[in-house]
Amino acid sequence: MDQAIGSTKPDSPDMAAAPAVERGRFIKNAWYVGLWASELPAGTLVPQTILSEPVVFFRKQDGTPAAILDRCAHRFVPLSMGTLVPGDRVQCPYHGLEFGADGRCMNNPHPPGTIPTAAHLPSFHVVEKYSMIWIWMGDKPADPSLIPDYSCLETSPAIHITDPGYLSIKANYELIANNLLDLSHVVYVHGGILGSPGLEQSDIKLETHGDVVTVSRFVKDVETPGMFQMMAPEGYERGDSFTSISWYAPSNLLLKTGSCKTGQPQESGTGYWGIHLLTPETERTTHYRYSAVRWNVMTQGDEKNEQIRQKIGELRTFAFADQDAPIIEAQQRRIVASTTKLEPALLAIDAGPVRCRRILDRLLLEDR
Structure with a gap:
């Protein structure tokens, strides 16, 4: 057309x-740029608020990016204040709970070590492409082919x-x-x-x-x-x-x-x-x-x-x-x-x- x-x-x-912009017009099932790839060095936890949600980005041991909710399910402390520990886990700085790249709580260091279902966190689909870390915030299947073509950043x-x-x-x-x-x-x-x-x-x-x-x-x-x-x-x-x-x-x-x-x-x-x-x-x-x-x-x-x-x-x-x-x-x-x-x-x-x-x-x- x-x-x-x-x-x-x-x-x-x-x-x-068309009225002026109003509240809450966020499409969750879409690709957004979370970070430039250079903003996510290995071994770091990088917080970003996206669509009003706190997110923490990090790289797994194989170098691929991951992102989970930046809010511990226990006392709601930002996990980005914590540390990365072996096994691609983020350790909460407050009580030591550990969360995997899929958001699941993997370790409760306090006896008897039971992990409540409510301790698990949402994770987000992320892709590194065109020198960027892309994030999909919704729950529908994330299709990387829908990412716009910015290949000039890689071919020039x-x-x-x-x-x-x-x-x-x-x-x-x-x-x-x-x-x-x-x-x-x-x-x-x-x-x-x-x-x-x-x-x-x-x-x-x-x-x-x-x-x-x-x-x-x-x-x-x-x-x-x-x-x-x-x-x-x-x-x-x-x-x-x-x-x-x-x-x-x-x-x-x-x-x-x-x-x-x-x-x-x-x-x-x-x-x-x-x-x-x-x-x-x-x-x-x-x-x-x-x-x-x-x-x-x-x-x-x-x-x-x-x-x-x-x-x-x-x-x-x-x-x-x-x-x-x-x-x-x-x-x-x-x-x-x-x-x-x-x-x-x-x-x-x-x-x-x-x-x-x-x-x-x-x-x-x-x-x-």
């Missing part, structure tokens, strides 16, 4: 009024991949996804870095394939945004600019963006893949992990490419942390403070976020 957003009428079915030279980034955003994950799907805001929020004059005049296209929503934009013969001038050789100061971002329900996104000479095929230009991984922490906070991978690299020399790699990481972190986050967090505060139900005024540029919300509504019903 394709749709030019510029032609969407405010009263079309896809643009029906390390010198063209930015360091894994992390931000804690004090806002609901849907607000952040809406921001990422809104290609029009870069002119106003990220001018000089990702945006340049003329981009706001471009048509925006909406496509849906199953539960994947893609928003794209193409604009001809404009000043090349600063990020891409840095990545290209001389002669690319002006040209065609293009961006597409795909949303994979419920909260992972992949962006492809770049510039090329006016009238030339997009693949003749250069740009990067943007990895955006949103994991709901609570109803009002989100774990935001991100990285970028360059494609069709034109610049020569390891020293120069390393400088560009670091600069891309710095600029993207600045764009997210210093430009996007303050606006989104202020938006969240205004929503929370409202004493009346909020119904946003919708523009044609909102068709992407509205389409995603309709899919989320359906998936929430199926999840429950």
Whole structure:
């Protein structure tokens, strides 16, 4: 299904009024990024709150990741404060109960050593893929083939991949996804870095394939945004600019963006893949992990490419942390403070976020 957003009428079915984000819109039977793989060294216990549930991650002796509820069934102490002991067990720091990677209590050190049924804990299905630790919080079968394709993180030279980034955003994950799907805001929020004059005049296209929503934009013969001038050789100061971002329900996104000479095929230009991984922490906070991978690299020399790699990481972190986050967090505060139900005024540029919300509504019903 394709749709030019510029032609969407405010009263079309896809643009029906969508209320502001409300409480409890978590899909449990879905893949979320729990950690970057590098955030989970062997021998450590790493706590994370995901979908308002405390989780502790660790690696088993064979190196594979595991995750169980981070709350001892006895006195509710965080197991992440404890230690890993032989046998792939987590020992509670309070009374020494030991829990296996499947969440079962394996040892009660106190005579007579009886283990009550209530002592067992939930465990979560986890997979290490694309340099990430993925977690499935629900009780339906977890299918790793449903994990979005971020293989560019594994197939590209390390010198063209930015360091894994992390931000804690004090806002609901849907607000952040809406921001990422809104290609029009870069002119106003990220001018000089990702945006340049003329981009706001471009048509925006909406496509849906199953539960994947893609928003794209193409604009001809404009000043090349600063990020891409840095990545290209001389002669690319002006040209065609293009961006597409795909949303994979419920909260992972992949962006492809770049510039090329006016009238030339997009693949003749250069740009990067943007990895955006949103994991709901609570109803009002989100774990935001991100990285970028360059494609069709034109610049020569390891020293120069390393400088560009670091600069891309710095600029993207600045764009997210210093430009996007303050606006989104202020938006969240205004929503929370409202004493009346909020119904946003919708523009044609909102068709992407509205389409995603309709899919989320359906998936929430199926999840429950």
